[in-house]
Amino acid sequence: MNALETHNLNKSFGSLVVADDISLSLPKGARHALIGPNGAGKTTLINLMTGALTPDSGTVHLGDVDITGLESNERVKKGLGRTFQINTLFPKLTPLESTTMAICERMGVAGRWLSPLANQSDAIDEAFELLKQIGLADDCTKITTDLAYGQQRLLEIALALATKPQVLLLDEPAAGIPKSESAALFEAIAALPEEISVLFIEHDMNLVFTFASRITVLVQGKVLVEGTPDEIAHDPLVREVYLGGADHG
Amino acid sequence: MQQQITDPQKWMRQKTRISPIEIAFWLSVLAVPYIFFPNYLALANQIAATAIFCISLDLIIGYAGIISLGHAAFFGLGAYAAGILSQKGWGEPITGALFGAIFAGFGGWIVSFMIVRVQHLALLMITLGLGFLLVELANTLDWLTGGSDGLVGIDTWNLFGVFKFTFWGHTAYGYTLGATFLVFLLARRLVNSPFGLALETIRENPQRTTALGVPNRARLQKVFTISAAIAGLAGAILTQTTETVSLDSLGFQHSADIAVMLILGGTGRLYGAILGTIIFMVARDQLSGMNPQYWYFWIGLLLMIVVLFMPRGILGGLEKLMEKVRGL
Incomplete structure (x- = not known):
């Protein structure tokens, strides 16, 4: 198949x-x-x-x-995951936040509005690991627009991977x-x-x-x-x- | 906040820590009106209720990116619901306020199906039209709403069965400020939740969130419904504490005013909504005292200056200033 x-x-x-x-x-x-x-x-x-x-x-x-x-x-x-030819990211958010959101969504917890994001330790850790793997860990708390262009391309891929x-x-x-x-x-x-x-x-x-x-x-x-x-x-x-x-x- | 990190959870938590300035702020809004401005408690009460309304607008504009020029519709729905409930014989304030919130939230949920299907100019026109529609509806149903004379015969019972709502407004301000604080805590929880982050990503790039599996419309409908309920709560509380509702509460001017307050203070930061409300309402009180006809001249001027020179609002401008001072 x-x-x-x-x-x-x-x-x-x-x-x-x-x-x-x-x-x-x-x-x-x-x-x-x-x-x-x-x-x-x-x-x-x-x-x-x-x-x-x-x-x-x-x-x-x-x-x-x-x-x-x-x-x-x-x-x-x-x-089915994808990346975009032209960076399609979240300009004002950090890679850590962006990736954590993608993982929360995959885990089915992104609709929770009464529990703190900081409690989603699994999602946050997984996001950090993923960013480490792809080489963005050092800059993962910078605002996306402050990242170098090549780093933004990597974030494109990290986000797609976050959906597993x-x-x-x-x-x-x-x-x-x-x-x-x-x-x-x-x-x-x-x-x-x-x-x-x-x-x-x-x-x-x-x-x-x-x-x-x-x-x-x-x-x-x-x-x-x-x-x-x-x-x-x-x-x-x-x-x-x-x-x-x-x-x- | 741009250093290398080793503990991502700690970093996430740091972003939401309550600062001493915040505690000082809430203590002062509690104490200052009672101690120093006992003659202005009615104004303070109005400001506190309007701050609830402004926070509700910040949730949809600042966080979710849904622009509305008709949010007073939900304020008014809550106001009339609570007012009519009281007029018909149930004046218990807390259940009445919740009734207003739920009623407005239900209205918001219905409208949200339309809202999430349009953007930009169409969104402005739909929300604008909604406001017009409700004003005329309330005007036509004058047997229920009192029409252009306003709703009369509202009687709010004692708070907790003990504290009487008097002319001096001590109970009213305590009640409203308590509600403002609770709404603030709720809104803060929401924006710092996974859902809050999802809203910000939708605002930043809906195309990308779709490609990450986010059901954008369902998320936006949810926040719109919550926001409408909070706006309704604001309306209900102002109605209970002033024992009157008029058609103006639903109208365009009210929607525009609240948007101006939010933009002045700064969107997407909750405190911006509160600060904007305080500045606008105090300025209106002072300026209209001096020159009742032309006070919007000054608000217009202030609005233009803020938008031109402080694109993130007065609070955003203050934060920037603080950063500069610290950097020296």
Whole structure:
């Protein structure tokens, strides 16, 4: 059984087709890269998977559950986590608070309004541990806007991990980070527990070929080809349309 | 508060510790009016009740990010509910106040279904419209509410069966201030709870909270309902202690005033709501004594200065000043 599957997803905005009959499956433990030129519909596909967008037709399955009809937040509860290409954080709060909130929500205690947050010792400790793991412990009581950009990217991932996802969708996790640092960020991603299935969008082909076990190439809302890194590297279509074309790194 | 930490629980707890300044503040608002301004107890009572109202608005604007220009609707619902209950023969203050709060909270719960579906300008218009609607409704139901003449015949029984509500207002101020303190403790507990943190994250970035599994609408509905109940409590208590309610209590001017008080004091800090209320109401009392027609000129000026130069309100500005003084 696959961790995540989409069946014939379609989505148009007016006459603009952004997802054209996309069927994709993510086996358990996958490290799957989604590549394609700008405007190919990569983020749109993630939004369709998470429920941020509703498909015109087609279905999304998480494990053996059809989640197409679920709200975004309900999908998270089922184990579908995501990060955003552009930092989508809580500017005035600290990483410790942000992560603690995410864990409280996962534990089902975030609706409690008569007991102090400080009593949620399990959630607070877990948040601190998670931030330690990802390398943010030293700055976890700074306001998010005061963090360096690279740290904010790490917080993006920490927040997604706090939901304990089975499937993690990473939308250009290294976007905006200098090349020298992005490898380290991907090491952190590669070090994620094996049972988490990861789908990531990335423009840097070195990173893609280093970390992905499978690659899907998306062009104009359509799956052009899917295969192992080796197959993709030698696919004539891909070479022509994508790798041989303009540099999109 | 930006040092490296080893004990995250301790850090979380530190943020909510009660400071000596706070204790001094509450002791002084208890003692100062009784000892130094016994002739102003009626004003002090109004300020204390309005502070409850302002705290209720801070919960939704300051913490949850729901902007409202019609919050007086719930103040008025509580005021009329408690007033009519008393007029019909039940004047026991504490149960009456709770009745007003529950009635307004129920109204808030119904309205919350609409509120959480809209944002920005639409939110302002819905809350504004709600206020208009209720004023006209109360005006039309004059057999029940007294219409534009106001509700008369309210009789509040002795507090705890012992303390009589007199013209001098000793009992009234004690009663209202006690309620203000309890509401403050409740609100403080709420904002320092996991729920309070969830509200702040929704205010900061609803897109992200959704991606973390937070049911935004349900959370916002809950705080809106609680806030409406507290606003209703404020209305009920002011009605009981003044033994009158008028249509103005529901109206736009009242909603706008309370928003101004909150912005003046500073949103999202509870004490900002209290401080803003004190400044606004004392200024209104003093300025309108000097020049009854033009006192809003000065409030308008003060509001503009605060918003321009102290974006976090007067309390936020004071905090910043303190930090600077400490840093010297």
